[in-house]
Structures are given as C-alpha cells and as structure tokens.
Amino acid sequence: MRSALVRAVRRTAEGVRWYVRELTGESAYDRYVEHLRAHDPDAPVPSRREFERMRTDRQDADPRQGFRCC
Structure with a gap:
C-alpha cells in the first residue's frame, strides 16, 4: 500500500514538473x-x-513566433 502511494506521489510530482517546464x-x-x-x-x-x-531576438523580430508581454 505504501509503495503504491509513493509511486503515485512520484508520478504526480513528475507530471507537475513536466507541466511547469513546458508552461515556462x-x-x-x-x-x-x-x-x-x-x-x-x-x-x-x-x-x-x-x-x-x-530566442528573444527571434521573437522580437517576428512577434508571431510567440507571445511576449514585456
């Protein structure tokens, strides 16, 4: 039971880490x-x-490449 919980927590943490890295x-x-x-x-x-x-220079040259607020 405990190992299943540890695996679930680890899998969730890895998913959150992946999501944050993609988002940022x-x-x-x-x-x-x-x-x-x-x-x-x-x-x-x-x-x-x-x-x-x-990457920043490319985005500045062509704003369609990605959203930049600042």
Whole structure:
C-alpha cells in the first residue's frame, strides 16, 4: 500500500514538473540541443544564456513566433 502511494506521489510530482517546464518554456533549450545534436552533431551547442538571447531576438523580430508581454 505504501509503495503504491509513493509511486503515485512520484508520478504526480513528475507530471507537475513536466507541466511547469513546458508552461515556462524551460524545456525549449533541451529540445533545441537534442534537435541540434541529431541534425548536426558537429555544430557547437550554445549555452542556455546564448539560446535564450537567440530566442528573444527571434521573437522580437517576428512577434508571431510567440507571445511576449514585456
């Protein structure tokens, strides 16, 4: 009984973590790195900071890319 409860709590926590990462866009960097390595393994991988700067610049250049309030 207790192990089932622990598994349920863990599964719920993992689901909440996934949802928050998707909602905040934090997982975008992980997906970008995965995509970059799959399509061009020799390409340099930008740091998270560089990635966020590129993403912000892209959104500023084309507001249809994503919603920005500030």
